[in-house]
Amino acid sequence: MDKYQAAFDAIIEKDDRVEPRDWMPDDYRNNLIRQISQHAHSEVIGMQPEGNWLLRAPSLRSKQVLLAKIQDEGGHGLYLYSVAETLGVSREEMIDQLHEGKAKYSSIFNYPALNWADIGAIGWLVDGAAIVNQVSLQRTSYGPYSRGMIRICKEESFHQRQGYEIMLHMAKGTPEQKEMAQDALNRFWFPSLMMFGPHDADSAHSSKAMQWKIKRESNDTLRQKFIDKTVPQAEFLGLTVPDPNCKWNEETGHYDHSPFDWDEFWAVVNGNGPCNKERLDHHKKAHNDNAWVREAAVAYAKKTESTLV
Amino acid sequence: MRITIDNDAAKFVVRLADTEMILGQRLCEMCSNGPFLEEDIALSNVALDLIGRAEQLYKIVSEIENKGLSADDYAYRRNEREYFCLKLVEQPNTDFAWTITRSYLHDVYANEVFKQLLKSDIPNLAGLSEKVLIEIRYNLTHARDWMLRLGIGTEESNSRVQGAVDQMFRYVPEIFHWDVVDNKYLSDTAAIEKSWKSEVSALLKEANIKEPELMDVVMRDYREGFHSEFLGHILTEMQFLPRAYPDAKW
Ligand SMILES: [Fe+2]
Ligand SMILES: [Fe+2]
Numbered sequence: 036m037d038k039y040q041a042a043f044d045a046i047i048e049k050d051d052r053v054e055p056r057d058w059m060p061d062d063y064r065n066n067l068i069r070q071i072s073q074h075a076h077s078e079v080i081g082m083q084p085e086g087n088w089l090l091r092a093p094s095l096r097s098k099q100v101l102l103a104k105i106q107d108e109g110g111h112g113l114y115l116y117s118v119a120e121t122l123g124v125s126r127e128e129m130i131d132q133l134h135e136g137k138a139k140y141s142s143i144f145n146y147p148a149l150n151w152a153d154i155g156a157i158g159w160l161v162d163g164a165a166i167v168n169q170v171s172l173q174r175t176s177y178g179p180y181s182r183g184m185i186r187i188c189k190e191e192s193f194h195q196r197q198g199y200e201i202m203l204h205m206a207k208g209t210p211e212q213k214e215m216a217q218d219a220l221n222r223f224w225f226p227s228l229m230m231f232g233p234h235d236a237d238s239a240h241s242s243k244a245m246q247w248k249i250k251r252e253s254n255d256t257l258r259q260k261f262i263d264k265t266v267p268q269a270e271f272l273g274l275t276v277p278d279p280n281c282k283w284n285e286e287t288g289h290y291d292h293s294p295f296d297w298d299e300f301w302a303v304v305n306g307n308g309p310c311n312k313e314r315l316d317h318h319k320k321a322h323n324d325n326a327w328v329r330e331a332a333v334a335y336a337k338k339t340e341s342t343l344v
Numbered sequence: 345m346r347i348t349i350d351n352d353a354a355k356f357v358v359r360l361a362d363t364e365m366i367l368g369q370r371l372c373e374m375c376s377n378g379p380f381l382e383e384d385i386a387l388s389n390v391a392l393d394l395i396g397r398a399e400q401l402y403k404i405v406s407e408i409e410n411k412g413l414s415a416d417d418y419a420y421r422r423n424e425r426e427y428f429c430l431k432l433v434e435q436p437n438t439d440f441a442w443t444i445t446r447s448y449l450h451d452v453y454a455n456e457v458f459k460q461l462l463k464s465d466i467p468n469l470a471g472l473s474e475k476v477l478i479e480i481r482y483n484l485t486h487a488r489d490w491m492l493r494l495g496i497g498t499e500e501s502n503s504r505v506q507g508a509v510d511q512m513f514r515y516v517p518e519i520f521h522w523d524v525v526d527n528k529y530l531s532d533t534a535a536i537e538k539s540w541k542s543e544v545s546a547l548l549k550e551a552n553i554k555e556p557e558l559m560d561v562v563m564r565d566y567r568e569g570f571h572s573e574f575l576g577h578i579l580t581e582m583q584f585l586p587r588a589y590p591d592a593k594w
Pocket of ligand 1: 078107108111187191
C-alpha cells in the first residue's frame with residue numbers, strides 16, 4: 036500500500052477529518068461529489084414545492100416565515116455547492132449534470148404541495164427526516180461537509196418547529212383545516228420515510244460510504260429513529276399516521292411499520308414521480324431564460340474593470 | 345364585510361402599506377426564478393423587508409382606525425377598489441429587467457418618502473421610518489447596481505432594461521399627483537418629486553438608458569382605488585385562503 040493511501044486510511048481509522056488539501060482515493064472523492072451535489076440540488080429544488088404556497092400564504096406572519104425558510108434552503112444550497120467545489124467540481128458542472136439528469140436530488144420534492152397544510156407537513160416531516168440524516172452527517176469524515184452540516188442543522192431544527200406549528204394550528208383549527216392536515220400527513224408519511232433510501236440490504240452506495248465514514252449510520256437505523264420520534268408527535272396533533280401497522284412494539288422497543296412501496300420509490304427516483312418533469316423544467320427555464328442576465332453581469336464586470344485600470 | 349378607511353392619517357399610511365405589500369408579493373413570485381442562486385436569495389430578502397414593513401404599516405393603520413381589525417384583515421380582506429398601492433408596483437415580472445426597474449423606481453420614491461417621515465407625528469411612524477431607511481439603503485443599492493449592470497452590460501440587456509424603463513415610466517406620473525392627504529403628512533412633496541427625478545435621471549444617464557419623457561397617461565388615480573388589471577389577480581391569489589375559509593385562523 037502506498038504512503039498516501041496509508042495516510043488516508045489512518046485519518047479514517049482515527050475518526051479524524053479529511054480536508055480538501057489531503058490526498059484521497061478517487062472513489063472517495065467521487066462518492067462525496069455525488070452525495071454533496073445531490074444534497075445541494077435537493078435544497079434548491081426543494082424551494083419549488085414550498086414556493087408553490089408562498090403567494091397564497093394565509094397570513095402576513097406565515098408568509099414571512101415561509102419566505103425566510105425558503106431563503107434558508109437556498110442558502111444551504113449555496114453552502115453545499117461550495118463544499119462540493121472544494122472537491123474540484125464547479126457549480127456550473129453540477130447544474131449541467133442536474134439538467135442532464137445525471138445528478139439526482141431528493142425524491143421527496145417530486146411530490147406536489149397541494150394544500151396549505153403541506154407546508155406544515157414538509158417542515159415537520161421532510162425537514163424532520165433531513166435533520167435525522169444530517170445530525171448523523173455532522174460526524175462525516177470529510178471536514179468541510181461535516182462543518183456544513185453542523186451549521187445547517189441549526190436552521191433545520193427551526194424549520195421543523197415552524198412546520199409543526201403550522202400542523203398544530205391546522206389540526207386544532209376548523210374541521211376543514213383538520214382535514215387538510217390529515218390529508219397532508221396521509222400523502223407525506225410514506226414518501227418521508229422513503230427519504231432515508233432503500234433498506235440496508237439493497238442500498239448500492241451505503242456499504243462503501245460506511246467504510247469511509249462518509250455515512251455514519253445505516254438507512255434503516257436512521258429511518259427507525261425518525262419513526263420513533265415522529266409517531267408521538269402525530270398523536271399529539273390528534274392525527275392518524277396512515278399505516279394500520281404503525282404500533283409500538285414492546286419487544287423491539289420501536290414502532291413497527293408496514294412494508295414500503297418500493298415500486299413507487301424507484302419510479303419516482305427514475306423520473307416518473309408526480310412532479311419530476313415540472314421540477315426540472317422549472318429549474319432549466321429559470322436558468323436558461325436568465326442566461327442574458329448572467330452574461331450582462333460578466334460583460335459589465337469586464338467593462339468596468341478595464342476602465343478602472 | 346367592506347373595510348373603509350376613514351381617518352386621513354390612516355388613508356396616508358395605508359397607501360404606503362399597500363404599495364410595500366404588493367411589491368413584496370410581486371417579488372415573492374421571483375422565488376426559484378432568479379438568474380442564479382445568490383440573486384434568488386437577494387430578491388427574497390428584499391421581499392421579506394417589504395412584507396415586514398407592510399405589516400408594521402398596517403398595524404399603524406389599525407391603531408389609528410381602531411375598529412378591531414388586525415394588520416392581516418387590512419391585507420387580506422380588502423378588495424381591489426379598497427386597495428391603495430401605486431400601479432407601478434403591480435406591474436409583472438415580465439423579465440429580470442422589469443423586476444429590477446420596478447424595484448429601482450419604487451425604492452428611490454420610498455427612500456424620499458420615508459426620509460420625510462422621520463419627523464412624522466403619526467404615532468410610531470417616525471420610529472419605523474428609521475428602520476425602514478436602513479433597509480431601503482440596501483434595497484436601493486441592490487437595484488441600482490443591477491440597473492448599471494443591465495444598462496451597460498450587453499446590447500441585449502441594455503435593450504431589455506430600456507424596454508422596462510419605457511413601460512414603467514407610464515406609471516410614474518401618478519406618484520406625483522399629490523392630494524391634500526399627502527400634503528398633510530409629507531413635509532415637502534415637491535422636494536420628493538425633484539429628488540426622484542434628479543436621482544433617476546442621473547442613474548439612467550450613467551447606465552446608458554434613454555430617459556423617456558414623463559407623459560400623463562389617462563388613468564384614474566390609485567388614491568381613489570383605481571388600478572391596473574393586474575391587481576385583481578394578485579389579490580385573488582394572495583387572499584385565497586382567508587377568503588375561502590373566513591372562520592379559520594392560520
Ligand atoms: Fe435545508
Ligand atoms: Fe430546511
